[in-house]
Amino acid sequence: MYQRGARISRWFLQALLILLAVVYLIPVYLTLITSLKAPADINLMTAWKPPAHPYWASYATAVSKFASSLKNSVVLAISATILSAALGSINGYVLCKWEFPGARLVLPLVVFGMFIPYQSILVPLFQFMRRIGLYGGLPGLVLVHVVYGLPITTLLFRSFYAEIPDELLGAAFIDGADFFGIYRWLVLPLSGPPFLVVAIWQFTQIWNEFLFAVTLARPAYQPITVALANLAGGQAVSWNLPMAGSVLAALPTVVVYVLLGRYFIRGLLAGALKG
Amino acid sequence: MRSRRDQIMAILVVLPSLALLAVFVYGFIAQTVYISLTDWGQGAALALKPEIHFVGAYNYRELFTGFLNVRFRQDLVNMVFFTVMFVAASLALGLFLATMLDQRIRGEAVFRTIFLFPMSLSFIVTGTIWRWLLQPRGGVNVLPSLVGLPPASFLWLSSRDQVLQFNWQTLPYFVVLGAALVLVAWGLWSAARRRFRAAALTGLPGLVLLAWALAGGATQLQTLPFQEPHGFNLALIGVVIAATWQMSGYTMALYLAGLRTIPDELREAARVDGASTLQVYRYVELPLLAPITWSAIIVLGHIALKIFDLVFAMAGPDNAPTSVPAILMFLTTFRGNELAKGASIAVILLVMVSLLIVPYLLASFRTGRA
Amino acid sequence: MRTSKWLAVLVVSVTLVACLGAAATSAPLSGKLEIFSWWAGDEGPALQALIELYEKQHPGVQVINSTVTGGAGVNAKAVLKTRMLGGEPPDTFQVHAGQELIGTWVVAGRMEDLSDLYAKEGWKSAFPEGLLKLLSTDRGIWSVPVNIHRSNVLWYVPDNLKKWGVKVPATWDEFLAIAPTLKAKGIVPLALGENWTASHLWESVALACLGKDKWEALWQGKLSWKSPEVVGAWKTFGKVLEYTNQDAPSLSWQQATDMVVKGQAAFNVMGDWAAGYMATTLKLQPGKDFGWAPAPGTSGVFMMLSDSFGLPVGAPHRENTLAWLRMLGSKEAQDTFNPLKGSISARVDSDLSKYNAYLQSAAKDWRTNAIVGSLVHGVVANERFMNDFATVMEIFLNSRNPEAAANAAQAIAIQAGIGR
Structure with missing residues (x-):
């Protein structure tokens, strides 16, 4: 009796999950079929019908339209991710293992920086960027993303490094290692997983960011989000293009998630469960 | 064993980062607060050296009481409603999905990926996609016609209907x-x-x-x-749906991992004591998930309060029914040339986010010390 | 002796400088020219044609085409303003002629006066006087218009009107008389799109209710927004709105035009870029597949708007910009650009044979009609007013209360420095 009830509820559960998964995938379905329609075939009434003949030209056009902004995004996201992860790692190491007077006070002040709405620093920011001559290009955007990425990277590394027992460090001291020695030979070799988590997080954040991108980059250095928003928000939209563009813009981060998602979740939890 | 030299080295290493944050976060916030207390060039705000007069809280008073700033007040209301509904929906849906996936379901990894992948998208992508789905004469509104019913006609993003007035x-x-x-x-x-x-x-x-x-x-x-x-503008429902679609996977992942950390012995012990499945869930599992709920509220809440790109891509900057202060700041500053008023809106936004974040930061770093 | 010696030195140096100056202008230009605009998509080819013309005239100059589109033009403004605030102007940028330029950039001292250029090129007689008035302040002329669009145009499909048995309304009263009949047939009498198109409709209604002189008085601060005439305009606007489509805010202006083309709606008030959309994108024949008339009650008045380029103070390649502006004002450039863009030349001497049927009729009106400026497209009011006017429109759309809208408009006019 109990067994059968369990089996039925199991079937029911499985069916419900499949249904929900379908619902979650509806936007993907619609995006893909719309991106494969010729502009003339796009009709609100037949939005749900797949195209009779896939119209690959949407993607060819989208690729040529977005080539330069995709390149910008790649350069931006990769360099800013590497830099902010490296800085976050060394900061996390110091704030975790080399507490200096006032460090307890500094940490919440640092972490606060990751929650602020960027509107509240936007105008002074671009005036400052202009003054130091970094306004408009990719180096400036990289700097901005590195700085505003510091709070989260520092916090994540710090919570990872808290797991490294202090006794291990003590032993290293006895062996004569100094500040950098311990980092180089003890901490860094243990930092693989946190680097992966931080890199996934930062890469998606920077790749997906819009406000800085739209205000701080000259047209030639626009990242993909701005290019997509411009295309989709422009006049006379033929929807196959924004949809193909969405697929292109989404692809890198989706691939990262599907391949590395489990590390990412593990990393998120390290923070969340403690908090 | 820790030499003084090393200790100084440690401070020197973090100093550049701290200095950058001091300038980029606190310095710039201070500057924005200052701008918000001035009239910033008035009509000629874009002069190279604008004429600046200190006007105290004038801009803030105007925003809350000036009759022309009705849009700001509605935007503020929109933001609060959006935040509450989006956070509640994401938590509920995430918990529901996690509970189901926790039943050792077949193909769990596939489901997890499906529910989680929207989180990797940019709000711009999500907004673009959902704008297409929520076209009044297409998208989900024509779904009923696939089974022969008349199409729906709800104006997803532009309805002017308001409830809970x-x-x-x-x-x-x-x-x-x-x-x-x-x-x-x-x-x-x-x-x-x-x-x-x-x-x-x-x-x-x-x-x-x-x-x-x-x-x-x-x-x-x-x-x-x-x-x-x-x-509450009904037009916001569409934005809530899109945002929930994107972020419920995050809460699901959190809850799922939380459920997995609950030792089976605990559940067993409860069952031995005669608790039903539902009771185990209600009295054993849910209380243990409380800390996760709190951190999810913080993370989702601050995203919701700051929401900008999603609405920008979904409904455009000029669609008042779905507008929020972050967008209004953008328009006021860059189209209306009212830098001071824009700065005031930004500061109010910052205060709202701080009301949520600061208690959390204080609490979590105080317990950290204990 | 002493004085004459100094005089000689002065004369020599002046001639030297003059020669150098002449040499500088006659020598081929080099370096770069960055052109900032929001023209892309359908308008891209027209801009490209201008750039090609420029490159032919000045092969030594490398043109950088900086286009920012999207976000209903807000993105372009955000980028331009961050650059200008940062003290890094492009060599020249696209801006709506009139107060959108003057109220933002001229009052801030960020533009150079182009009076000399106008005098040297003889543009004061090449452009109509009404246009020059809108481009100037008492301190100078601030930009070179490349095109003219008309805001107050009513669009329809002649065959459909015949089928439904209605005539093109000459006044809003006539429109309101035929609208119920259309509505009863299940046809939307007037197609409307997103928020700014409501304001666009408003300016045609207001022009009809006020007439040319009072419309101008409104923007000179001589007519109060609370006056019965303006309140009356809001009232009429409210009545007209009753006959528009429910889903307007979610439609782009093209989709609103589509409703007319597809026979779902009878009329549409839109700027004459709609003609370009129907003729070029939809491949319809002007005059046969679609027809036009001045918006009801505005016959004989041409409500214009114009894209123009100016010379920002501190432009990195000033000479190249001046050459660009000189070219833009020429007959050749205007007649190259406008047939592609779907607009008419600002000059009164353009070669009409290059234009299609609609544009020819518009050009004829341009030369004979009274000229007034558009609100929504930046001619008569500064950006602050335009931005706040969206809120006024919001207040009206929510409350449908003409007095409330008029009061709010008066308040923003005072804040923006227009009203008294």
């Missing part, structure tokens, strides 16, 4: 009332824990405030000389 004039009264009740509750809580000094410090002012409010004192705090209805 209230009069802006009554807001100060309820704010005072709420504050008084919180203070009184805090006082009672302290008294119950025999912390009488703290109880007196919070409870007594609370009682005074409460008495004043109930006696009608607070009703005189009318900010507007006229009635002004605000409420």
